[in-house]
Amino acid sequence: MTNTTLKLLAQQLQLSISTVSRALKDHPDISTATKAKVHALANSLDYEPNAYAIQLRTQSSKIFGVIVPAIANLFYDSFIAAIEEESRKNGYALMILQSSNNIENELNNLKIFRQNRVSGVFACLSAHTQNLEVYEKMSDRDIPVVFFDIVPKENKYTKVRMADERCAIIAAENIIQRGAKRVLALFGDPALSISLKRKQAFQQFMEKYAPKTHCTYEHTHSSLEAEAAFKKHLNKIQKFDTVFAMTDEILIGVMKAIQALNIKVPKEIGVISISNGFIPSLYHPNISYVETSGYELGKLAFVQMLANLKGGKTLSELTVDARFVEGGSM
Amino acid sequence: MTNTTLKLLAQQLQLSISTVSRALKDHPDISTATKAKVHALANSLDYEPNAYAIQLRTQSSKIFGVIVPAIANLFYDSFIAAIEEESRKNGYALMILQSSNNIENELNNLKIFRQNRVSGVFACLSAHTQNLEVYEKMSDRDIPVVFFDIVPKENKYTKVRMADERCAIIAAENIIQRGAKRVLALFGDPALSISLKRKQAFQQFMEKYAPKTHCTYEHTHSSLEAEAAFKKHLNKIQKFDTVFAMTDEILIGVMKAIQALNIKVPKEIGVISISNGFIPSLYHPNISYVETSGYELGKLAFVQMLANLKGGKTLSELTVDARFVEGGSM
DNA sequence: TCTAATTTCGCAAACGTTTGCGGTAAATTT
DNA sequence: AAATTTACCGCAAACGTTTGCGAAATTAGA
Numbered sequence: 001m002t003n004t005t006l007k008l009l010a011q012q013l014q015l016s017i018s019t020v021s022r023a024l025k026d027h028p029d030i031s032t033a034t035k036a037k038v039h040a041l042a043n044s045l046d047y048e049p050n051a052y053a054i055q056l057r058t059q060s061s062k063i064f065g066v067i068v069p070a071i072a073n074l075f076y077d078s079f080i081a082a083i084e085e086e087s088r089k090n091g092y093a094l095m096i097l098q099s100s101n102n103i104e105n106e107l108n109n110l111k112i113f114r115q116n117r118v119s120g121v122f123a124c125l126s127a128h129t130q131n132l133e134v135y136e137k138m139s140d141r142d143i144p145v146v147f148f149d150i151v152p153k154e155n156k157y158t159k160v161r162m163a164d165e166r167c168a169i170i171a172a173e174n175i176i177q178r179g180a181k182r183v184l185a186l187f188g189d190p191a192l193s194i195s196l197k198r199k200q201a202f203q204q205f206m207e208k209y210a211p212k213t214h215c216t217y218e219h220t221h222s223s224l225e226a227e228a229a230f231k232k233h234l235n236k237i238q239k240f241d242t243v244f245a246m247t248d249e250i251l252i253g254v255m256k257a258i259q260a261l262n263i264k265v266p267k268e269i270g271v272i273s274i275s276n277g278f279i280p281s282l283y284h285p286n287i288s289y290v291e292t293s294g295y296e297l298g299k300l301a302f303v304q305m306l307a308n309l310k311g312g313k314t315l316s317e318l319t320v321d322a323r324f325v326e327g328g329s330m
Numbered sequence: 331m332t333n334t335t336l337k338l339l340a341q342q343l344q345l346s347i348s349t350v351s352r353a354l355k356d357h358p359d360i361s362t363a364t365k366a367k368v369h370a371l372a373n374s375l376d377y378e379p380n381a382y383a384i385q386l387r388t389q390s391s392k393i394f395g396v397i398v399p400a401i402a403n404l405f406y407d408s409f410i411a412a413i414e415e416e417s418r419k420n421g422y423a424l425m426i427l428q429s430s431n432n433i434e435n436e437l438n439n440l441k442i443f444r445q446n447r448v449s450g451v452f453a454c455l456s457a458h459t460q461n462l463e464v465y466e467k468m469s470d471r472d473i474p475v476v477f478f479d480i481v482p483k484e485n486k487y488t489k490v491r492m493a494d495e496r497c498a499i500i501a502a503e504n505i506i507q508r509g510a511k512r513v514l515a516l517f518g519d520p521a522l523s524i525s526l527k528r529k530q531a532f533q534q535f536m537e538k539y540a541p542k543t544h545c546t547y548e549h550t551h552s553s554l555e556a557e558a559a560f561k562k563h564l565n566k567i568q569k570f571d572t573v574f575a576m577t578d579e580i581l582i583g584v585m586k587a588i589q590a591l592n593i594k595v596p597k598e599i600g601v602i603s604i605s606n607g608f609i610p611s612l613y614h615p616n617i618s619y620v621e622t623s624g625y626e627l628g629k630l631a632f633v634q635m636l637a638n639l640k641g642g643k644t645l646s647e648l649t650v651d652a653r654f655v656e657g658g659s660m
Numbered sequence: 661t662c663t664a665a666t667t668t669c670g671c672a673a674a675c676g677t678t679t680g681c682g683g684t685a686a687a688t689t690t
Numbered sequence: 691a692a693a694t695t696t697a698c699c700g701c702a703a704a705c706g707t708t709t710g711c712g713a714a715a716t717t718a719g720a
Contacts, residue, residue: 383706
């Protein structure tokens with residue numbers, strides 16, 4: 001079956017294409033009677049406007065591009081879910097591509113976005129992206145880019161991210177409040193700015209407000225490393241009374257170790273992490289965590305995108321605030 | 331900056347649009363010299379063909395639509411990751427929409443797909459979709475549909491899914507092999523055919539090959555329900571020596587209960603589940619599970635899509651086989 | 661040297677919309 | 691009854707490609 005077009009409708013109704021087009025979108029020039037007829041036929045013939053013809057004519061695509069390191073990731077998932085919701089409400093669709101933290105993929109994805117003349121792109125930089133030229137190229141084409149989570153340093157970009165330092169500080173606050181004496185603080189890949197930021201903030205805060213508390217810091221790259229690190233440090237003479245996990249990945253490793261060694265939480269050790277909440281809810285007792293909501297971030301990113309689309313440039317860095325969620329692990 | 335078009339290139343080179351177009355795609359009609367010139371200018375001006383004009387002209391969009399109940403789901407994630415990989419290799423992009431198990435959303439999403447004239451759609455039915463008319467509408471428009479995971483019963487559709495019965499049977503085999511005497515088997519929403527299929531297969535197999543083993547069956551709709559069900563049954567006089575969780579969600583509930591009651595796995599109770607492997611790896615010891623790989627399913631679905639696109643109709647139901655993955659919980 | 665084949669390119673239509681502008685007939689005002 | 695307004699509607703161009711066909715220019719064949 002061939003697709004119904006305006007032309008077809010026009011022929012069957014003995015009207016011009018323009019009249020049909022206007023009737024379909026309630027243009028005041030068209031009489032109510034004609035509109036009714038047109039709508040009726042359009043419905044019965046299942047008319048669907050051709051998005052490509054529209055875009056060609058109007059030069060706007062109603063599609064957003066999204067680049068994430070990986071789709072299969074709890075944080076990005078919820079981010080995507082959020083902008084998907086908002087997009088649908090606003091008549092946009094999403095084109096989602098993953099970079100797999102690979103710069104070449106990132107470039108390719110952006111190319112696809114350009115060729116599809118997306119209305120805007122949400123981009124999370126892949127881990128080691130240095131060259132932002134490609135993104136400049138998007139801006140040159142008047143395609144707004146909203147960076148999220150992993151964002152460039154320069155101020156000239158629009159970016160939204162979690163309040164990384166705040167997260168770490170909130171965690172530190174709660175650790176101090178617990179009266180911790182010895183804490184093991186596990187952070188992620190030191191090559192990522194987010195790891196460094198969090199560690200710095202955490203460390204400074206602890207040294208300032210709880211100088212007597214003994215902190216051990218370690219960077220790990222995976223759950224396995226985190227698990228190993230935990231076990232290693234626990235075997236020493238001095239035991240820790242609190243452990244802080246900077247990411248879900250790390251928390252997973254820590255919890256495996258804790259289960260393996262049959263350590264009681266929170267009696268023998270307190271656990272706190274930074275997370276969007278899913279992983280912490282998997283354990284008993286639930287792990288207390290500082291919430292970083294990909295969902296919230298997505299909502300915020302979308303607002304920024306819309307602002308960018310309407311009122312020209314809104315260059316700024318917005319952060320979504322963090323909050324402490326009480327589990328039973330502290 | 332305005333986008334570079336064929337027309338622009340043609341003007342600058344004093345050539346016709348058609349020549350430029352052909353030169354860009356290595357048409358034999360064009361001389362090598364001209365091709366070189368065209369390519370050079372195209373590069374320096376960052377020419378990107380307008381995908382919309384191409385689609386309008388060629389009537390094919392190089393975009394696949396994907397409908398999943400939720401993006402933020404481990405299984406669908408890996409499915410999406412798989413078809414995204416394949417799509418990119420084959421020059422396609424993905425448009426991903428979530429139905430949130432809501433029929434209205436599902437309809438809306440399909441509409442967007444039609445309007446964007448996608449080349450094909452990968453669809454996972456929302457939980458209670460009965461009316462497949464909409465999907466017929468896609469076929470009427472020669473848009474192939476590959477159903478995955480939750481698929482319609484009728485044979486006339488192309489579908490790929492996990493070998494649901496096999497999964498349950500493999501689980502049953504291992505439970506029998508363990509010498510289980512009393513098992514608690516927890517299944518999902520009985521409104522879903524997948525729950526019934528798995529339960530039926532499981533039950534039949536157990537009754538046939540281990541008639542003396544006492545099995546208790548229960549359906550739950552969430553982690554919380556699963557947790558409650560586990561606790562309820564455990565409080566009775568007779569204790570279970572093995573528990574079977576049909577999904578990750580159920581497993582999560584079960585494990586929370588197990589941690590809360592400080593039950594030793596596998597000494598006091600054996601645990602086995604059906605999963606893609608992530609959740610089972612979160613615990614110590616790792617939970618043994620029957621693997622259902624969304625990734626594998628995605629690969630398979632893509633093959634089906636390609637076949638559908640090329641050789642007309644390939645109506646069939648393919649299943650990806652399951653395998654047992656040994657953790658330490660049995 | 662003249663015709664025939666070949667190489668290289670341009671013309672123009674088409675894909676399905678949107679929209680400025682102009683036109684006709686009816687309704688309203690003088 | 692003539693002049694003006696109003697209500698409806700159609701013409702045609704444009705968006706950026708692709709592609710069948712024909713034409714000019716070049717080369718080969720005799």
